[in-house]
Amino acid sequence: MPAQGDGPAPARDDDALDTDYAPIAAELAAREAVGFVAVGDRFDDGLRWLTRFSGPDREYAFVAVADGDGAETDAGSLHTALCAPALFDEQARREFPGDEVRVDGQGDQAGVRAATALAARSAESGTVLVSRSIPHDAAVFLERAGYEVASTDAVARARETKTDAEIDRLRRVQRAAIRGVARAEAILAESTVDSEAEADERPGAGTVHWNGGVLSTDRLRRQVNEVLAAHGVRDAGNTVIGAGATAADLHYTGTDVIRSGETVLLDVSPRGPDGYYGDVTRTFAVDPDGGWERRAYLAVERARKAALDEVAAGVPASTVHEEAAAELAAHGFRVDSPEVGFTHSTGHGVGVSLHEGPSLGSDDELEVGNVVTIEPGVYDPEEGGVRLEDVVVVTDDSFELLGEYPFSLVPKRRDRE
Amino acid sequence: MPAQGDGPAPARDDDALDTDYAPIAAELAAREAVGFVAVGDRFDDGLRWLTRFSGPDREYAFVAVADGDGAETDAGSLHTALCAPALFDEQARREFPGDEVRVDGQGDQAGVRAATALAARSAESGTVLVSRSIPHDAAVFLERAGYEVASTDAVARARETKTDAEIDRLRRVQRAAIRGVARAEAILAESTVDSEAEADERPGAGTVHWNGGVLSTDRLRRQVNEVLAAHGVRDAGNTVIGAGATAADLHYTGTDVIRSGETVLLDVSPRGPDGYYGDVTRTFAVDPDGGWERRAYLAVERARKAALDEVAAGVPASTVHEEAAAELAAHGFRVDSPEVGFTHSTGHGVGVSLHEGPSLGSDDELEVGNVVTIEPGVYDPEEGGVRLEDVVVVTDDSFELLGEYPFSLVPKRRDRE
The missing domain is CATH 3.40.350.10 (Creatinase/prolidase N-terminal domain)
Incomplete structure (x- = not known):
């Protein structure tokens, strides 16, 4: 009652x-x-x-x-x-x-x-x-x-085929996930570099500081998860944040000090009150030096566009993956290794499971109402990792993005936070 | 690497x-x-x-x-x-x-x-x-x-038998859970009653307001979950908050406007980074009128004490439950109905599952290193619900509380927040 x-x-x-x-x-x-x-x-x-x-x-x-x-x-x-x-x-x-x-x-x-x-x-x-x-x-x-x-x-x-009501739930939780990423970008944009505290293994890479203290992946994760909670969704143990080498570890949820120049990869996948998941990834670097990080970011942005260009009902799911892989290969990244380069599939279905069908590695044809991630990425344990991920609904001849968030390797202060 | x-x-x-x-x-x-x-x-x-x-x-x-x-x-x-x-x-x-x-x-x-x-x-x-x-x-x-x-x-x-390292994890997550309850009590203590907005079904019960708006169970839950996130644990979909009639619903996670006089029951059970759960429940009422709520609170406090008095290695788990039930019966509450009075067992084990062995409904003897909740409660769909819950580690001749938080039906401003 x-x-x-x-x-x-x-x-x-x-x-x-x-x-x-x-x-x-x-x-x-x-x-x-x-x-x-x-x-x-x-x-x-x-x-x-x-x-x-x-x-x-x-x-x-x-x-x-x-x-x-x-x-x-x-x-x-x-x-x-x-x-x-x-x-x-x-x-x-x-x-x-x-x-x-x-x-x-x-x-x-x-x-x-x-x-x-x-x-x-x-x-x-x-x-x-x-x-x-x-x-x-x-x-x-x-x-x-x-x-x-x-x-x-x-x-x-x-x-695998979502109703309008399900897409509505997915849109809501994706919106909250994006607010989490926005919080992380705002923090990274506000942060400063302590160049006195140089990392032994990477001369010139200073420690990133925020709000009076060293910024670690765990500290950043707590800030993101607070935003998720404030928006009524739960982090579900899925707020993956890696920095530098751990950004190449696909599921890192440990603690790392964040250093200047290295990639900070945030993969935020909260669960909403009706059980549906969001899934968004952005990658940033504080004071990047123009090397691997920038090349990787550009390649992944182009792979993302190549993958999205293929999305439509009737297209074999694997075509989307192959286009992303071809673009990354054209930029000089390996696409055949489980450890370096593009090491995973371009995406997966999202619903009441974070990972469900259809897989973009499969030969199934995409159908109207499929909801899938598009998430190309490249990794190098010596350098870091870059991944960019959004969720789309497949439509007759294209797709609809469930929530949008801008792209920038260098974190920016944005009004929307 | x-x-x-x-x-x-x-x-x-x-x-x-x-x-x-x-x-x-x-x-x-x-x-x-x-x-x-x-x-x-x-x-x-x-x-x-x-x-x-x-x-x-x-x-x-x-x-x-x-x-x-x-x-x-x-x-x-x-x-x-x-x-x-x-x-x-x-x-x-x-x-x-x-x-x-x-x-x-x-x-x-x-x-x-x-x-x-x-x-x-x-x-x-x-x-x-x-x-x-x-x-x-x-x-x-x-x-x-x-x-x-x-x-x-x-x-x-x-x-069912925890090591010291496991108890350490349980203590940490319980501490975070208690911070969540503390946040809720602080909000309730700061809140005001809008007596103009009387509830139709309960004359005299005004709407509880906080920080410029009506306070709902969902709004309170988000505040609690933000605190959990800030402390590095996740709400795991387990932050149960009921108010009035829904406080008698053991697992309510919906949205209800909170009204003066009615019981606000908060059961906070986050999961820590190593997978261990906390579990704490407190019940409050803003401007209670001295009726059912106060009688229930007193009875549950005494049942809690009666239960704790029995906890020790070698004691049949059901003895703990029976003592709590006897105390509640002595206060005039039913202990034989699935809907009114004391409708559940006095407690359960807590570990990498929120609910595991030993159950305090079983005849198994408690053992050193068991970690169990002690959570007597009474409910009446016409009135509300009162439950008080802590987690204890069973020792040779008694128990150790994993985290402590004070008891008060009327929410108080406390320094520790």
Whole structure:
């Protein structure tokens, strides 16, 4: 009985995120299966998409049953149930857009509850579709209950195409991520270089100072994460900031003193209240000397443009990656090594998982409503790393950027902060 | 090649979190198993404890093999390997305290890689122990490779007893959680009541204002989360704030306008950089009228004391809960309903999971090094909710509080903020 009063209503009330179960219904029909089961906890992103339930850190289950016989199944005749964990009945009813919240058997394993929910509305045998990573005990419970378990990637495939409501959530969280990057750029623009404190390993590279102290990657990360919190999203442990050599380490979340001249790479990927992620990367350098950093930045900017030029529905995803790689190769960077040059794919889908389909390394054709990162980068453990990343929605003949932020190797003071 | 320079070194360098694999070795010996396998991604807390690896959102594997024949296995003869996901080799080597980081087969499923790693150092058949929730496909891969899969809860049991290094991490993150609560209390203490804006459903209850605007649970949550970010921990989506009726909803993370007189319940459970959680709850009311709120607060304070009085090694965990329940019953609150009164257990273990063993609802005896919450509470959907929560380490004859914060229903201005 949440009292809403006269304040801002929660997003769910006026602007609920539904889930289109039609692809599940179609898969049940195609596979002649009696039902689909997912079991997991709050950290299972597929289950989050299926249920919109931000549940606890213990298991619950989603069950979809084909009403009528399998061959005639369509979206209209699917019955969906959430077997809610104990103490979460009310929240489950508030959040789940499906047909039924079940509270029976709350002391039992989620797999047992799923089998009960299945049997209540389907045949007591037949094929049940699950994701390949369903907890092993849940699969065994379903088998013991008389069902044959077969795996499907229908949920992962369905998640690749976003609805307008999902794109709205992605846009909001991307906006917050960009505010985080803006804060970091502002700090770097305000910072000074203490050239007395030269680094042993890099003569001439002074220590970067800000607000009365040495600026470390950890200090900068806390500032970014404060901005994310103020905008109502959480850093999700994903605020990667590397400086110099650690900017070449794709997932660095440690502490490094920031020095002049070296690349400072910020990859900010917060999660919004509905579970959708943002993902933006910019690279800066305080007082760069015009060497590797500038060459790398220019090459990555051009690779970004080359990649974006390819984005449109119907284009094989790998084409986008190949164009970015060709541009970087033309600028003299390696594209064939896991350690130096362009060491990763040009992008990935973003949704309730930070990394989901489609991958820009795959041969799948891009479709309208795919939401993907475009993030070329080059790295050299001796020099640093440069990556520039935005998120785009694929449209019929091009793309829409979800949030924009300017590009500059040298950090600037901007009005928008 | 991360350059550390002259800044603060990351925790892992001088103060690494090891994992004691002896309980795994003992379990392998007791079960006459050839190995133990865990498969999961960054959201698998057991895998985090086993590997100390803050990996990506795709699967990797941990494999422990008994060197020599099973019957003679002891901790000294266990060989542990992390099958690192692609692009994470360097990070895996930095973080994994075990014997070997394997990079072979990085294109294959983690279960296939685990089977390969097993076969490389163990018999090619025999029993392999796994957690009951290992991904189903991984279990099937192990079976296809010739092993018999059997489940164990050895990892969950081992995690219940914390080392000094773990307690140190828990203390640090609890300190940050307490700073978050302190921020909320300061805001509530500074706030004013707009008695013109009376709530329809509760005559006399004005709207609480702060810093020029209406104070909502969401606005308060952002302030708390900013403080968490500034202290280097992340809110992890766990900053629960309810007001009035939603304070009776155990896991409310929505938006509610805060009104005078009603209980404002803050349950702050951030996650620190090494994966350990804090967990603290305080309840406040702006201008309480001396009714239900004060009675509930007094009862919960006394239940908290009654519970703490029982905490010591050797005491059945359920005794702690029963003492808290008896005290609340003596104050006239129900302790037998899932909706009104004391609706949950008195506490749970805290570690790399927010909720782990031992549960204070269980009959297990508390042991030295258990870290548990003590969190009695009473709720009434018509009135609100009061809960007070701290985290304690169980000692031989008593407990140590991990962080302390004062108790007051009426928010106070304190110097420590």
